[in-house]
Amino acid sequence: MARELSKTAYTLRSVATGKAFEDTGWSLDPQGETTPSLIRAEYQHKQLNVKDEEYGIYKFADWLPVSRMLKGSSAPVTYKSEGLAQELGLSNLYVTFNGWWPERGAYNRTCSFKETEAYSVCGRMGTDFGKTLVVASAGNTARAFAKVCSDNEIPLLLCVPEDNLDALWFDKPIASCVKLICTKKGSDYFDAINLSNLACQVDGYIAEGGAKNIARRDGMGTTMLSAATFIGQIPDYYFQAVGSGTGAIAAWEANLRLIADGRFGARKVKLMVAQNAPFTPMYDAWKADSRALLPMDDDDARRSVEEIVAKVLSNRKPPYSITGGLFDALKDAGGDILVATNEEAAAAAEMFEKLEGIDIHPAAAIALASLINAVRDGLVEPDAVVMLNITGGGEDRYKGDFPLHYLKPSAIFDYNPTLEEVRERIASL
Structure with a gap:
């Protein structure tokens, strides 16, 4: 089912200690270390050789920890904005688009940049992997992994809040190798993560790893690779909304590789990341100059999540504090955490569709919306090279072009199920 691709050569390195070690196949943490830290892939190819478009996201395989090329992928597409740029008074605004927009060469059928994660993570898995992958998601990640695993016959267990089931739409029925379990109505992404942690304790199931998985981060980093290779240089500013911050960490790491490549300049892009008010745990910690997230009441957090329009930005335990996480990325590269409201987002979406199409x-x-506010507040120079990461788009267009099928849950759990309950109900799947 998958086209073979020569395995990318790389070693792993702990961000905390700098110690290098070999990948045992699914390494998620530094070997022999007690301090929580992300690990990074160091690729044999120091300069990026971009392959032809027919490779999809694997055109960037030199900097992806993959051993095979799965079918159906599409790489992010970068173009120079005209209408939006003129409206904002920016002479060098570049849009990196992830979604369905055939006229721009964007053929991402789940309409989210989470596909970049899924094709990279699943491409890291060998054909003899032998375990069922467990993925927790607020919606878009689940849709991406479900599509990739269904199309390529990879066993998958998804854990998603029941309130987010409307995000699990597809243009064809999902194969039986993909199963879905949910946390009950009123729960959030954090509850789905807890459920997935229990599922991973069942024999035969293994955690995808989230931000700890080098393949997830380096897959998302292809947005920065798309922009830099199109523009010919590393941008001055990088704008993206964040729930976990993993995409911004990935952009930072890709930025460091581009500097080492030597052909794109030595600039560290300023990470301008935004949260959806009133759910702003990373913004609150950053403004307090705190590596640790500030205390948050579970019920208050769930209520805040219910209020925000961008449900995918609702991670209560993001990789912000961990060594190599978002706090470190912002301290090293510069930038800021911003906020935008539901009303500002609605106005921004209307502006983009009107001006960009x-x-x-x-x-x-x-x-x-955070970019609009930053321009208004004088945080971005008019001639700066700005990358706007549109992490999902074309969904309305896609839903109008194709019939839809929805994935239904096989089991629904309360907030705090026991391991025995999870083991028993998963066994029945």
């Missing part, structure tokens, strides 16, 4: 996801609208 395609609908965008609420999270992408939060990113654009």
Whole structure:
């Protein structure tokens, strides 16, 4: 089912200690270390050789930890904005678009940049992997992994809040190798993560790893690679909405590789990341200059999540504090955490569709709203090279072009199920 691709050569390195080690196949943490830290892939190819478009996201395989090329992928597409740029008074605004927009060469059928994660993570898995991958998601990630695993016959267990089931739409029925379990109505992404942690304790199931998985981060980093290779240089500013911040960490890491490449300049892009008010745990910690997230009441957090329009930005335990996480990325590269409201996002989405010609996801609208506010507040120079990461778009267009099928849950759990309950109900799947 998958086209073979020569395995990318790389070693792993702990961000905390700098110690290098070999990948045992699914390494998620530094070997022999007690301090929580992300690990990074160091690729044999120090300069990026971009392959032809027919490779999809694997055109960037030199900097992806993959051993095979799965079918159906599409790489992010970067273009220079005209209408939006003129409206904002920016002479060098570049849009990196992830979604369905055939006229721009964007053929991402789940309409989210989470596909970049899924094709990279699943491409890291060998054909003899032998375990069922477990993925927790607020919606878009689940849709991406479900599509990739269904198309390529890879066993997958998804854990998603029941309130987010409307995000699990597809243009064809999902194969039986993909199963879905949910946390009950009123729960959030954090609850789905807890459920997935229990599922991973069942024999035969293994955690995808989230931000700890080098393949997830380096897959998302292809947005920065798309922009830099199109523009010919590293941008001055990078705008994106964040729930976990993993995409911004990935952009930072890709930025460092581009500097080492030597052909794109030595600039560290300023990471301008945004949260959807009133759910702003990373913004609150950053403004307090705190590596640790500030205390948050579970019920208050759930209520805040209910209020935000961009549900995918609702991670209560993001990789912000961990060594190599978002706090470190911002301290090293510069930038800021911003906020935007539901109302600002709605206005931004309307502006983008009017001026650029395609609908965008609420999270992408939060990113654009933060850019609009930053320009208004004089935080961005008019001639700066700005990358706007539109993390999802074209969904309305896609839903109008294709019939839809929805994935239904096989089991629904309360907030705090026991391991025995999870083991028993998963066994019945």
